[in-house]
Amino acid sequence: MAMTSSGTAVVTLPTDTQILITREFDAPRHLVYRVWTTPELIKRWWGGERGDVTSAEVDLQVGGKWRYVMVAHGGFEVAFHGEYIEIVPNEKIVSTEVYEGAPDAAAVSTFTLTEVAGRTTMTLLVEHNDKANRDAHINSGMEVGMQESMDKLEHLAKSLRLG
């Protein structure tokens, strides 16, 4: 496989209640940490290609709250919030995470950064209290992405026709 300057996001389901996201960055971890925790910077990446992040509140201290709001390209609003449980600067953040569309299904997410020779591996482990909620969490990502994937499908269909 070709070596690229940065990695690709990999999602696995280690157990029935967990989601694990990993990715490598060609940057020291204090910078990854800064992008992950600074509201003005969060606004620039958290929406992916799916919408605009209209609000990112971060009270980065144990017991402090966070809340992100995105207006998806389809026009609807998606919001997540939670509370910080454990913070080790540049290394680890444990927090709760609630999708406001399904407020009963809180998850605990553990974000870690490890740096080797100037490159940083990020892991984000999302743990739900049962499988149904974990699955719903994965589905929520799917719903937001639905319009976009329809567009992609159309492109793909067109390119197949050309080829």
Added chain:
Amino acid sequence: MARAATTADAFNAVAEPRRRQLLDLLATGERPVNDLVALLGLAQPQVSKHLRVLRQVGLVDVRDEGRQRMYRLNGDPLKPIHDWVKQYEQLWAERLGRLDEVLVELKDAEMNDTGLNDTS
């Protein structure tokens, strides 16, 4: 009303850890049931029960070879699960791709800072 079978599709079939173990074992090739019993360390009836569920959803195929029942993996029913997770992975690929772009800017800025004057 009759309770819906909880193992009617591949999603439910692979929700059981032992069945995932069975699939992992079969991923390396076809195996007789006795092998699977030995490798899993479960009683034969339990292994047979799990294999039956996997057969029902089409995740394993079976054939007789002499007196042996040979099982092998059929990955096709796993595709919807793969696709399902892929969608979610795509969201994170987008997010972290963008995060990477911001990171490159910060790296450049930091380099310039240390080259000129420390503003932190």
